[in-house]
Amino acid sequence: xxxxxxxxxNQKKLGELHRILVAAEVEGIEVLGLxxxxxxxxxxxxxxxxxxxALAKARDAVLATGLPVVADDSGLAxxxxxxxxxxxxxxxxxxxxxxxxxxxxxxxxxxxxxxERRGAAFVCVAALSLxxxxxxxxxxxxxxxxxxxxxxxxxxxxxxxxxxxxxxxTSAELTPEQKDAHSHRGKALRLLVPLLAPLAG
Amino acid sequence: xxxxxxxxxNQKKLGELHRILVAAEVEGIEVLGLxxxxxxxxxxxxxxxxxxxALAKARDAVLATGLPVVADDSGLAxxxxxxxxxxxxxxxxxxxxxxxxxxxxxxxxxxxxxxERRGAAFVCVAALSLxxxxxxxxxxxxxxxxxxxxxxxxxxxxxxxxxxxxxxxTSAELTPEQKDAHSHRGKALRLLVPLLAPLAG
Numbered sequence: 001x002x003x004x005x006x007x008x009x010n011q012k013k014l015g016e017l018h019r020i021l022v023a024a025e026v027e028g029i030e031v032l033g034l035x036x037x038x039x040x041x042x043x044x045x046x047x048x049x050x051x052x053x054a055l056a057k058a059r060d061a062v063l064a065t066g067l068p069v070v071a072d073d074s075g076l077a078x079x080x081x082x083x084x085x086x087x088x089x090x091x092x093x094x095x096x097x098x099x100x101x102x103x104x105x106x107x108x109x110x111x112x113x114x115x116e117r118r119g120a121a122f123v124c125v126a127a128l129s130l131x132x133x134x135x136x137x138x139x140x141x142x143x144x145x146x147x148x149x150x151x152x153x154x155x156x157x158x159x160x161x162x163x164x165x166x167x168x169x170t171s172a173e174l175t176p177e178q179k180d181a182h183s184h185r186g187k188a189l190r191l192l193v194p195l196l197a198p199l200a201g
Numbered sequence: 202x203x204x205x206x207x208x209x210x211n212q213k214k215l216g217e218l219h220r221i222l223v224a225a226e227v228e229g230i231e232v233l234g235l236x237x238x239x240x241x242x243x244x245x246x247x248x249x250x251x252x253x254x255a256l257a258k259a260r261d262a263v264l265a266t267g268l269p270v271v272a273d274d275s276g277l278a279x280x281x282x283x284x285x286x287x288x289x290x291x292x293x294x295x296x297x298x299x300x301x302x303x304x305x306x307x308x309x310x311x312x313x314x315x316x317e318r319r320g321a322a323f324v325c326v327a328a329l330s331l332x333x334x335x336x337x338x339x340x341x342x343x344x345x346x347x348x349x350x351x352x353x354x355x356x357x358x359x360x361x362x363x364x365x366x367x368x369x370x371t372s373a374e375l376t377p378e379q380k381d382a383h384s385h386r387g388k389a390l391r392l393l394v395p396l397l398a399p400l401a402g
Contacts, residue, residue: 046313048281080249082283094309105306108295112247 028200040064050125058129074124140187229401241265251326259330275325341388
């Protein structure tokens with residue numbers, strides 16, 4: 001069975017790509033995570049764009065493992081913050097990966113921002129890098145608005161304060177399947193399916 | 202002597218406008234601050250731009266006092282943050298006016314941003330609003346780069362982490378006179394001088 005490495009340690013992202021491949025009836029691909037391959041140095045994400053970071057992450061992982069690699073970089077682009085936190089979403093409060101601190105800071109910054117200017121988009125860029133040097137990056141977006149307090153326990157990151165367009169629930173109140181169907185990451189990963197299918201064996 | 206109200210409680214801003222009028226040899230104008238007039242309700246700064254906030258602040262103060270009013274809105278526009286903190290500069294860490302928290306947060310957010318992408322500009326929009334309804338807004342900018350740690354005790358806000366173009370000192374290491382000569386606020390206020398001079402009497 002052909003192996004594809006998803007360059008993440010996040011079990012939820014691994015599950016999401018796996019579900020998407022199953023839903024697209026792509027068989028014969030085993031999705032590995034970073035926990036399944038020998039460790040290699042993580043380059044810091046210093047790019048100015050999601051594309052730059054996702055492509056760099058994918059390229060580094062191909063060089064280290066020789067496998068086809070999918071890598072993503074994603075974040076929340078808030079209109080009233082000119083598209084930030086953007087590439088800094090995971091370290092918005094100044095240190096890496098403290099979801100609650102990031103979300104509390106964002107709500108604090110937007111305290112005086114009125115309802116009609118609380119638009120935002122979750123953005124995901126998924127990059128596919130192949131051992132032959134081929135590189136592709138695709139982008140998925142999910143529009144919505146920022147709430148005034150967090151709600152819901154599903155998901156991660158800014159999910160509790162993001163209400164997708166057309167609904168009233170936050171993305172942390174959706175089931176994983178509902179989220180996959182509409183989310184930025186779901187859209188981006190589905191755009192990669194036609195490129196992944198030929199790798200199946 | 203004609204009175205002009207500078208809509209601020211900040212003694213440093215009052216001193217700055219006073220020095221600029223003296224330097225421009227505008228005589229016969231007494232600069233008042235908000236501490237010198239009866240209190241009136243402060244509208245929150247909810248505008249999306251410096252111009253919106255400065256004009257609203259000036260207009261409110263004219264309606265409350267009947268005096269010609271100068272108001273400013275200013276902040277730091279960081280390239281790697283798409284121009285933010287911008288209008289949110291004074292409450293970047295989520296609450297209003299905690300200079301040290303704002304500055305520490307900004308340095309934390311920029312930790313992985315390399316030197317060549319640490320450009321920024323201090324921006325000041327100064328608005329003049331007259332009792333006859335005339336409104337004018339002018340903009341001053343001061344380009345520089347963001348340091349990796351704070352230096353200097355002069356100034357306020359983000360001065361300790363901003364090195365103006367063409368020098369090596371932070372704006373908190375400059376004397377008030379050196380700062381006035383180049384700063385965003387100095388530039389904007391000087392652009393108002395030709396409009397203030399006719400008010401002298």
